[in-house]
Amino acid sequence: MTYGKAVRDALRTPTRALRSAIPDVYGGYRELHDAALSPGALDAKTKELIALAIAVSKECDGCIAAHAHAAVLRGASPAEAAEAIGVTFLMNGGPATVYGARAYDAFQEFREQRGKEDVA
Structure with missing residues (x-):
């Protein structure tokens, strides 16, 4: 089993249904998410690695998938991810x-x- 795309795909439909039921709550959460993860004293990559580590501690596969993907998009290396997880x-x-x-x-x-997309 993979813990990346498969988890995200499995959560996509139920998440959309809940978002439709409580759009204002999701909107507020999105604002918090964007504010917390925007660059400041810490860059966005470091913040995503922190979020990934917290996702591991909280034992949340959906959070792991989201923040692993975001860490890759922010340029985190495997060594950085491994150390944060460590x-x-x-x-x-x-x-x-x-x-x-x-x-x-x-x-x-x-x-x-991501590497395959960069080549294409």
């Missing part, structure tokens, strides 16, 4: 080794996909 081992113990592996797999999947 910090979750310290803070979250054994479960982080499972969700960390999922996160790294998702990151690599999106990185490979």
